[in-house]
Amino acid sequence: MVTVSSTVEKYREHIQSLLNERAKLVWDRRIQAQTIFDPIHDHYQLVYVGWRDSTRVYGVVLHVDIVDGKIWIQQDGTEVGIANELVELGVPKTDIVLGFDSPRMRSHSEFAVG
Numbered sequence: 001m002v003t004v005s006s007t008v009e010k011y012r013e014h015i016q017s018l019l020n021e022r023a024k025l026v027w028d029r030r031i032q033a034q035t036i037f038d039p040i041h042d043h044y045q046l047v048y049v050g051w052r053d054s055t056r057v058y059g060v061v062l063h064v065d066i067v068d069g070k071i072w073i074q075q076d077g078t079e080v081g082i083a084n085e086l087v088e089l090g091v092p093k094t095d096i097v098l099g100f101d102s103p104r105m106r107s108h109s110e111f112a113v114g
Contacts, residue, residue: 042066
């Protein structure tokens, strides 16, 4: 049986809590915020689905993975940035990878390269 470190378990809790809180902020009743959690493979997403008049609304707002004990932010369409919220919760910047940036750009940030 594979054991999960308490750090990774805490990261899962933080990510799920932040995505659930973000999902509550949808201002348009025609748009549904769906949280998708796969804690077995450590994939987490917040997706918007719906219609605004005759325009289809669909998109991944947040996509976060946990890979080798680090939090990989694959997509972040928020203003505040989930990386900043994770840091406020006590996650070290060395455990957060901005996966949406190229590896070369990551080396210029305060966060992990990968």
